[in-house]
Amino acid sequence: QVQLVQSGAEVKKPGASVKVSCKGSGYSFTKYGIDWVRQAPGQGLEWMGWISADNGNTKYAQKLLGRVTLTTDTSASTAYMELRSLRSDDTAVYYCAIIDGVVGFDYWGQGTLVTVSS
Amino acid sequence: EIVLTQSPGTLSLSPGERATLSCRASQSVWNNYLAWYQQKPGQAPRLLIYGASSRATGIPDRFSGSGSGTDFTLTISRLEPEDFAVYYCQQYDGLSTFGPGTKVEIK
Numbered sequence: 001q002v003q004l005v006q007s008g009a010e011v012k013k014p015g016a017s018v019k020v021s022c023k024g025s026g027y028s029f030t031k032y033g034i035d036w037v038r039q040a041p042g043q044g045l046e047w048m049g050w051i052s053a054d055n056g057n058t059k060y061a062q063k064l065l066g067r068v069t070l071t072t073d074t075s076a077s078t079a080y081m082e083l084r085s086l087r088s089d090d091t092a093v094y095y096c097a098i099i100d101g102v103v104g105f106d107y108w109g110q111g112t113l114v115t116v117s118s
Numbered sequence: 119e120i121v122l123t124q125s126p127g128t129l130s131l132s133p134g135e136r137a138t139l140s141c142r143a144s145q146s147v148w149n150n151y152l153a154w155y156q157q158k159p160g161q162a163p164r165l166l167i168y169g170a171s172s173r174a175t176g177i178p179d180r181f182s183g184s185g186s187g188t189d190f191t192l193t194i195s196r197l198e199p200e201d202f203a204v205y206y207c208q209q210y211d212g213l214s215t216f217g218p219g220t221k222v223e224i225k
Contacts, residue, residue, distance in 0.1 A: 035214070037163075045155075045163060045206050047214040059213055062119055095162055101153055101210045104174045108162035 002026045004034075004096050004109035011115045012086050019082040020112045022096030029077040030054045035099050036070060036081045038092040046092075051079060086116045120144055120209050122217035130225040137194040139220045141207035146187045148211040154183055154192045157219075158203045166205075167192060197222070 007021040022034060036048040049060040051070040058070050069082045079096055093111040100106070121144040131137055141152070150170035155163040165174040167183035170190055180195040194201055202224050207217040 037216075044204075044219045045157070045208075045216040047208070047216055050214070061213060061215075097162070099153075099165065099210075101151055101168045104165070104168040104172055106163075106165040106174070111162060 002098065002107045004098065004107055006094075006096060006109040006112045009113040009115070011117065014087055014116055014118055016086050016116075017082060017084040018086060018114050019080055020094050020096075020114070022079040022081070022109050024053075024077045024079070024098075029072075030074055032098045032100065034070070034072070034079040035097045036068075037095045037097060039095070040089065040092040043092075048081070048094075053079065083114075086114075088116050090114065091116045119213060120147065120211065120215055122207055122209060122215055124205075124207060124217040124220050126220060127218075128221045128223060130223050131197055132225045133197050133199055135197050137192075137197055137201070137222055139192040139194075139205055139222075141185075141190040141192070141217050143188045143190075143209060147190075147209045150186050151209060151211045152183075152185070152190050153208045153210065154181075155206045155208065156201075156203045157206065163206065194222075 003025045005023045010018050030053045033052045035050045038046050051058045053072050071080045095111050096109040098107045123142045125140045152170045154167040157163040171183045182193045184191050204219045204221045206219045
């Protein structure tokens with residue numbers, strides 16, 4: 001079965017960077033793109049971006065453009081989300097997900113809590 | 119960027135009642151690329167509806183979606199105890215965005 005397993009919780013200082021990993025298993029990694037979605041404590045969902053695991057094409061939310069980079073390592077079946085110049089309002093649970101809005105299915109990672117605090 | 123607005127912010131209903139949730143887009147959503155998700159505390163979201171009106175795999179038929187263009191609706195025909203949660207709409211026409219959510223709570 002399809003599984004996405006994310007790296008563990010992180011605590012970072014303002015201005016630092018964080019890189020969250022998302023390892024896929026149970027399917028051919030290059031078959032689906034990966035979305036990244038975050039959720040600040042008690043808040044709603046925020047779409048961050050998407051990467052094609054096949055060719056590396058990316059889309060980024062305008063708000064995060066320039067601070068976020070999505071990459072994949074197909075040999076390791078792993079996707080990465082790097083966020084730079086962290087601020088306190090970047091504190092959130094970060095999810096990776098496979099979302100197919102044409103066929104109609106989704107798989108989500110377990111979420112990674114990133115805390116930004118001095 | 120397409121901005122999504124959801125109403126109401128909170129819906130207080132009893133089990134067995136009908137829930138009607140609204141999602142409005144700031145511009146037309148191409149090809150009705152509009153999805154609905156359910157999220158419970160401490161859990162990842164779950165896809166309910168895609169393409170505005172198609173139920174995702176395993177979703178009970180009490181959930182239905184409708185609408186096109188800029189106005190979309192999620193209807194839960196008879197609320198079950200497990201349906202009390204937060205519901206988000208998402209458009210995936212190019213750059214994706216989520217709505218702010220509607221909380222369905224027990225009255």
